[in-house]
Amino acid sequence: MDFSLTDEQQRLIELARDFAQREIAPHVADYDREERFPIEIIRAAAELGLMGGVVPTAYGGAGLDFKTYAMLVEEISRVCHVVGVAMSLPSGLVGSSIEVFGTEEQKQRYLAPLARGEVFGAAGVTEARSGTDVSDMDTRCRIDGSDYVINGAKMWISFLDVAKWFLTFAHLGVDERTGRKRVCAFIVDADLPGVSVHPLSNKFGFRPIKTGELVLTDVRVPREALVGEEGRGFAVAMNAVENGRLGVAARATGLAQACVNVMSEYARERVVFRQPLAAFQMVQSMIADASTATEAARLLVLRLADMKDRGLRARAEASAAKQYASDAAMQAALAAFQIHGAYGVSEEYPVGRYMRDAKVFQIVEGNNQLHRALIAESLTGVR
Numbered sequence: 001m002d003f004s005l006t007d008e009q010q011r012l013i014e015l016a017r018d019f020a021q022r023e024i025a026p027h028v029a030d031y032d033r034e035e036r037f038p039i040e041i042i043r044a045a046a047e048l049g050l051m052g053g054v055v056p057t058a059y060g061g062a063g064l065d066f067k068t069y070a071m072l073v074e075e076i077s078r079v080c081h082v083v084g085v086a087m088s089l090p091s092g093l094v095g096s097s098i099e100v101f102g103t104e105e106q107k108q109r110y111l112a113p114l115a116r117g118e119v120f121g122a123a124g125v126t127e128a129r130s131g132t133d134v135s136d137m138d139t140r141c142r143i144d145g146s147d148y149v150i151n152g153a154k155m156w157i158s159f160l161d162v163a164k165w166f167l168t169f170a171h172l173g174v175d176e177r178t179g180r181k182r183v184c185a186f187i188v189d190a191d192l193p194g195v196s197v198h199p200l201s202n203k204f205g206f207r208p209i210k211t212g213e214l215v216l217t218d219v220r221v222p223r224e225a226l227v228g229e230e231g232r233g234f235a236v237a238m239n240a241v242e243n244g245r246l247g248v249a250a251r252a253t254g255l256a257q258a259c260v261n262v263m264s265e266y267a268r269e270r271v272v273f274r275q276p277l278a279a280f281q282m283v284q285s286m287i288a289d290a291s292t293a294t295e296a297a298r299l300l301v302l303r304l305a306d307m308k309d310r311g312l313r314a315r316a317e318a319s320a321a322k323q324y325a326s327d328a329a330m331q332a333a334l335a336a337f338q339i340h341g342a343y344g345v346s347e348e349y350p351v352g353r354y355m356r357d358a359k360v361f362q363i364v365e366g367n368n369q370l371h372r373a374l375i376a377e378s379l380t381g382v383r
């Protein structure tokens with residue numbers, strides 16, 4: 001792999017770095033405490049063209065390659081991964097499902113405004129009972145004339161306060177031949193009768209994002225709301241997992257790098273026993289291990305992005321990048337907190353937020369035990 005940056009990549013990364021320092025850094029602690037999604041920052045990022053990711057320009061996107069996209073998401077996430085997740089929506093599960101499986105009308109109506117950063121869409125996959133095992137969902141749909149009627153509830157769904165529509169899933173019953181549920185993917189407008197949202201408050205991590213329950217009660221949608229083929233919705237969800245995992249891994253790498261930066265700075269400045277913390281070998285060890293893990297995470301992210309750019313399937317590589325980067329973020333956050341001593345618990349420093357968010361990264365987009373199982377399965381062939 002060639003690690004040198006093109007002039008265009010260099011320009012975009014500098015643009016993102018400058019934007020993050022100027023527009024995000026002064027506010028991130030406040031909107032995290034207030035549990036407020038910084039929509040004004042997302043609008044400003046959209047004006048700079050930072051939201052469009054890998055979505056083709058014909059559908060409102062920036063038409064970036066995956067490597068440049070991942071580098072931009074990491075750069076922004078060094079300051080705030082919540083802005084990073086907003087940047088990932090068009091290129092991840094939500095946008096990519098429509099790009100690959102959607103009709104031309106769905107692409108123009110839903111994907112293009114999402115990629116331009118004008119509206120938000122959200123992914124409604126997880127349910128209260130079936131978490132990691134998404135294909136075992138309880139939400140059902142039935143056919144009524146030319147419509148589908150959906151009943152059920154999704155749990156732990158993000159962007160409940162800003163999403164104008166949800167890419168969500170329901171099943172038509174069990175296929176007797178395969179024994180599997182006949183899952184359908186739908187775009188459900190948030191203002192349809194029967195759609196209600198119930199965000200949780202005072203979450204442990206990812207606080208600016210309103211996450212909670214999406215309830216669908218007799219929600220009637222036309223056939224045009226179906227994404228992909230009837231009964232083949234699980235393929236829609238699975239198609240985009242590599243893109244989703246790339247975005248999460250890039251965000252976690254950004255968070256890990258932020259931890260390395262703050263712990264290095266603090267260790268240089270804080271004097272204990274008449275020497276800077278950075279002179280203690282056990283402190284050096286924590287900094288060095290966190291930094292090396294962050295570098296390794298970045299390389300796994302870039303390898304995944306490179307494979308996506310070459311049109312290759314990268315199931316195990318996506319799991320490796322997601323699992324390793326989020327574990328690296330957790331390791332770096334714990335070290336950063338430890339090095340800050342008592343000051344780690346103070347709001348004056350960001351390490352408490354970093355630690356809370358790093359923990360969530362180990363759970364979302366497939367928990368890290370699942371990813372280890374997928375990597376082992378790819379090596380052994382045993383499920």
Ligand SMILES: Cc1cc2nc3c(=O)[nH]c(=O)nc-3n(C[C@H](O)[C@H](O)[C@H](O)COP(=O)(O)OP(=O)(O)OC[C@H]3O[C@@H](n4cnc5c(N)ncnc54)[C@H](O)[C@@H]3O)c2cc1C
Nearest residue numbers: 123124125126131132156157158206364365366367369370
């Ligand atoms: C802040 C936040 C935002 C989220 N946003 C969204 C969203 O926008 N849309 C959406 O659909 N979902 C969202 N989720 C849900 C998230 O993707 C799920 O929480 C996650 O997939 C795990 O599901 P679960 O919590 O039900 O865990 P469970 O499936 O109950 O698993 C619990 C634990 O069991 C272990 N485990 C589970 N399966 C395995 C396995 N196969 N092998 C070994 N160990 C295993 C793991 O340790 C796992 O953490 C969000 C969650 C959070 C916390």
